[in-house]
Amino acid sequence: xxxxxxxxxxxxxxxxxxxxxTLPLIGAQRDDAGWMALARPTALTQFLLxxxxxxxxxxxxxxxxxxxxxVVRNSNTAMPMLYKVSGVWGNHEGSLLLWVLIxxxxxxxxxxxxxxxxxxxxxxxLSVQAMIAVGFYLFMLFTSNPFERTFPPPMDGRDLNPLLQxxxxxxxxxxxxxxxxxxxxxxxxxIAALIEGRVDAAWARWVRxxxxxxxxxxxxxxxxxxxxxxxxxxxxxxxxxxPVENASFMPWLAGxxxxxxxxxxxxxxxxxxxxxxxxxxxxxxxxxxxFLVRSGVLTSVHAFATDPTRGVFILALLIVVIGGSLALYAxxxxxxxxxxxxxxxxxxxxxxxxxxxxxxxxxxxLLGTLYPLFLDAVGGGKVSVGPPFFNAVFIxxxxxMIAAMAIGPLLNWKRGDLGAAVARLKVAFVLALGAxxxxxxxxxxxxxxxxxxxxxxxxxxxxxxxELAGRIRLFDAPAGAWERLRRVPRAxxxxxxxxxxxAIAIAGMAGAGGWTVESxxxxxxxxxxxxxxxxxxxxxxxxxxxPNYKAIVGDFEVTRDGTRVTSLHAEKRTYxxxxxxxxxxxxxxxxxxxxxxxxxxxxxxxGAYVTRLYFNPLVAWMWFGTLVMIFGGALxxxxxxxxxxxxxxxxxxxxxxxxx
Amino acid sequence: MKRxxxxxxxxVIALALLGTAAGLILAAFEDSIVFFYSPTDVVEKGxxxxxxxxxxxxxxxxxxxxxxxxxxxxxxxxxxxxxxxxYKGILPDLFxxxxxxxxxxxxxxxxxxxxxxxxxxxxxxxxxEVAEAIKKSGQWQGGAAxxxxx
Numbered sequence: 078x079x080x081x082x083x084x085x086x087x088x089x090x091x092x093x094x095x096x097x098x099t100l101p102l103i104g105a106q107r108d109d110a111g112w113m114a115l116a117r118p119t120a121l122t123q124f125l126l127x128x129x130x131x132x133x134x135x136x137x138x139x140x141x142x143x144x145x146x147x148v149v150r151n152s153n154t155a156m157p158m159l160y161k162v163s164g165v166w167g168n169h170e171g172s173l174l175l176w177v178l179i180x181x182x183x184x185x186x187x188x189x190x191x192x193x194x195x196x197x198x199x200x201x202x203l204s205v206q207a208m209i210a211v212g213f214y215l216f217m218l219f220t221s222n223p224f225e226r227t228f229p230p231p232m233d234g235r236d237l238n239p240l241l242q243x244x245x246x247x248x249x250x251x252x253x254x255x256x257x258x259x260x261x262x263x264x265x266x267x268i269a270a271l272i273e274g275r276v277d278a279a280w281a282r283w284v285r286x287x288x289x290x291x292x293x294x295x296x297x298x299x300x301x302x303x304x305x306x307x308x309x310x311x312x313x314x315x316x317x318x319x320p321v322e323n324a325s326f327m328p329w330l331a332g333x334x335x336x337x338x339x340x341x342x343x344x345x346x347x348x349x350x351x352x353x354x355x356x357x358x359x360x361x362x363x364x365x366x367x368f369l370v371r372s373g374v375l376t377s378v379h380a381f382a383t384d385p386t387r388g389v390f391i392l393a394l395l396i397v398v399i400g401g402s403l404a405l406y407a408x409x410x411x412x413x414x415x416x417x418x419x420x421x422x423x424x425x426x427x428x429x430x431x432x433x434x435x436x437x438x439x440x441x442x443l444l445g446t447l448y449p450l451f452l453d454a455v456g457g458g459k460v461s462v463g464p465p466f467f468n469a470v471f472i473x474x475x476x477x478m479i480a481a482m483a484i485g486p487l488l489n490w491k492r493g494d495l496g497a498a499v500a501r502l503k504v505a506f507v508l509a510l511g512a513x514x515x516x517x518x519x520x521x522x523x524x525x526x527x528x529x530x531x532x533x534x535x536x537x538x539x540x541x542x543x544e545l546a547g548r549i550r551l552f553d554a555p556a557g558a559w560e561r562l563r564r565v566p567r568a569x570x571x572x573x574x575x576x577x578x579x580a581i582a583i584a585g586m587a588g589a590g591g592w593t594v595e596s597x598x599x600x601x602x603x604x605x606x607x608x609x610x611x612x613x614x615x616x617x618x619x620x621x622x623x624p625n626y627k628a629i630v631g632d633f634e635v636t637r638d639g640t641r642v643t644s645l646h647a648e649k650r651t652y653x654x655x656x657x658x659x660x661x662x663x664x665x666x667x668x669x670x671x672x673x674x675x676x677x678x679x680x681x682x683x684g685a686y687v688t689r690l691y692f693n694p695l696v697a698w699m700w701f702g703t704l705v706m707i708f709g710g711a712l713x714x715x716x717x718x719x720x721x722x723x724x725x726x727x728x729x730x731x732x733x734x735x736x737x
Numbered sequence: 738m739k740r741x742x743x744x745x746x747x748x749v750i751a752l753a754l755l756g757t758a759a760g761l762i763l764a765a766f767e768d769s770i771v772f773f774y775s776p777t778d779v780v781e782k783g784x785x786x787x788x789x790x791x792x793x794x795x796x797x798x799x800x801x802x803x804x805x806x807x808x809x810x811x812x813x814x815x816x817x818x819x820x821x822x823x824y825k826g827i828l829p830d831l832f833x834x835x836x837x838x839x840x841x842x843x844x845x846x847x848x849x850x851x852x853x854x855x856x857x858x859x860x861x862x863x864x865x866e867v868a869e870a871i872k873k874s875g876q877w878q879g880g881a882a883x884x885x886x887x
């Protein structure tokens with residue numbers, strides 16, 4: 078019954094979404110308040126129905142109902158409860174259900190908290206949201222029904238892919254989807270604005286919190302995925318420029334640009350057309366990401382089994398959404414007239430520069446990701462575009478932006494003084510130069526980009542602190558500085574922490590990407606190997622049993638200069654169902670770097686194993702920096718000015734907006 | 738500066754950025770694009786020694802040997818032709834005889850020295866290039882080799 082109820086709720090949700098996508102929109106065109114008012118109850122009902130549907134699927138998983146195909150394929154009675162629940166979205170059908178659930182949550186949030194949105198704008202936004210939902214409901218109901226039954230039901234399920242039975246990956250898809258789908262809000266607002274032919278500061282203040290929330294989730298989702306790849310795949314790497322990774326990185330780049338350009342719309346009533354276009358592009362890239370991951374058209378190291386017929390459906394959806402919205406943009410975009418004047422040397426000038434670089438970077442990643450598809454389509458042979466390409470292209474494109482990131486916040490709106498800003502960065506420059514030289518002396522054999530990145534990280538970090546110090550006049554009037562620090566608006570803290578977090582993360586990437594020390598060998602029990610000054614002693618391997626797997630656990634003792642540092646337990650698991658093996662790397666994290674050990678296959682009969690040992694410097698800095706960035710974003714969300722549903726109170730805020 | 742000039746400034750910056758990016762991309766395409774070869778391609782087209790490429794196919798049954806010190810040697814086949822591959826390191830978890838595999842590396846003589854053996858995350862996954870290489874050699878047996886839908 079539960080499966081049928083879930084299926085039925087999904088069909089009802091489609092019907093409601095059809096109403097929501099048409100009537101309020103027509104009402105807004107005709108200025109019919111009654112029809113516009115339909116948007117709210119339909120959005121809430123839709124949320125309720127998808128919620129029921131999702132609840133049903135979760136119930137089927139939790140109770141291990143093996144009469145449902147989806148549960149059979151992705152669950153097993155022996156699995157821990159956490160993975161029974163995460164199994165709901167650990168597969169194609171369920172992850173789509175999660176996608177529409179999140180879409181419905183965002184829609185319901187606009188309906189519930191958007192009381193002081195102009196009714197016509199709210200009606201249009203919710204209609205556009207419902208259009209996206211209709212596309213996905215149709216996709217699910219026709220190609221990917223999660224509630225399909227099977228008869229006769231098997232005794233037990235086939236187990237969730239063991240690589241997904243991991244706490245990091247249990248929360249990776251929901252986070253990522255909250256980001257992807259969150260950008261649909263910016264998209265819906267952009268389309269609504271195009272239909273209305275009007276974008277103003279109030280519009281930007283509405284769009285920013287949604288974009289900021291989506292950005293925080295996407296940042297978290299990407300970081301979780303990267304962290305998972307780092308410890309679960311056992312290659313010691315954390316980013317491979319793989320199509321699936323790029324798929325999530327492109328919307329991140331575009332979304333970051335959107336975040337910055339929306340502030341120009343808000344403060345300077347300028348860059349309107351560009352911001353609307355960015356909102357469309359960001360969500361389009363999110364959809365493209367779904368397509369790339371779900372269709373299997375690209376060879377990915379992260380590929381899971383896929384179905385090309387579904388890919389065709391998503392491709393069609395992609396063409397309708399992107400083509401339609403860009404056509405609308407071409408038609409209505411020219412009506413969005415900006416009033417603000419624009420000086421190249423100014424805060425808005427710097428933000429535009431950021432936008433240009435981010436957009437160029439996203440375009441380069443897009444090109445590299447899709448190039449194999451194009452080449453294959455024109456019969457040019459099968460190629461792969463990997464890390465050498467992306468590193469050679471992406472790093473040089475981003476370098477000037479990181480350099481400018483320290484300067485931009487020091488420029489005033491309207492008309493900035495570049496000379497004064499650069500003069501204030503003297504300290505940052507000297508320290509950055511010092512850091513670069515130190516890095517080069519320590520790791521003279523390391524890649525040049527790591528040295529450069531270390532210098533840039535210090536430049537950006539110190540530059541960001543310089544801005545904060547100037548804002549609270551720490552050096553001019555230290556007496557009142559603490560008081561002023563406490564009165565810094567949270568939105569400004571968001572900028573400071575966001576930039577500072579990135580500086581920390583870049584330092585981590587320099588270390589982890591450039592100065593990793595790796596050693597692969599066969600080790601007998603008692604044998605020692607030195608890696609970057611750490612001595613790994615192999616203590617031998619033994620068997621262990623987990624709830625639904627058996628494992629070989631290799632023990633290592635690590636010492637440095639004769640003192641014990643830690644002991645590491647690297648596992649190689651074989652899951653009972655499907656006999657699929659997975660690697661569980663043993664990692665000891667510290668501020669200096671990670672000690673990382675992986676155990677492979679046995680060799681010979683003396684208890685020897687192939688082992689892979691790493692010292693990955695500064696890895697923890699990447700995760701910590703990312704957390705700081707997310708925290709900054711979340712903090713700025715709590716700023717009164719951006720509080721969802723309270724934009725009109727903003728005039729009382731600490732910094733007066735340029736226009737309202 | 739007049740409004741027109743200001744806009745021009747940004748257009749120039751944007752064009753400079755795009756130009757630089759295009760230059761970087763073209764330069765990087767020259768040296769970092771990796772072509773995919775099936776064993777048959779290797780036999781027919783030949784591979785330049787030292788050229789980085791991807792080789793894919795099935796791991797031939799009974800071909801996996803461990804000569805020691807973490808080295809694995811195996812044969813990649815598209816059922817028409819075969820290539821011997823050597824790899825030092827820990828193989829991906831789903832590396833198995835009879836399964837599809839994609840390796841990246843260079844030829845040293847007749848032996849393909851792999852620097853990377855690509856992992857799969859899913860037992861049912863078959864890299865599309867491998868599926869096609871096997872189809873081309875005329876030995877494809879529907880979903881038998883594993884390219885099934887979920």
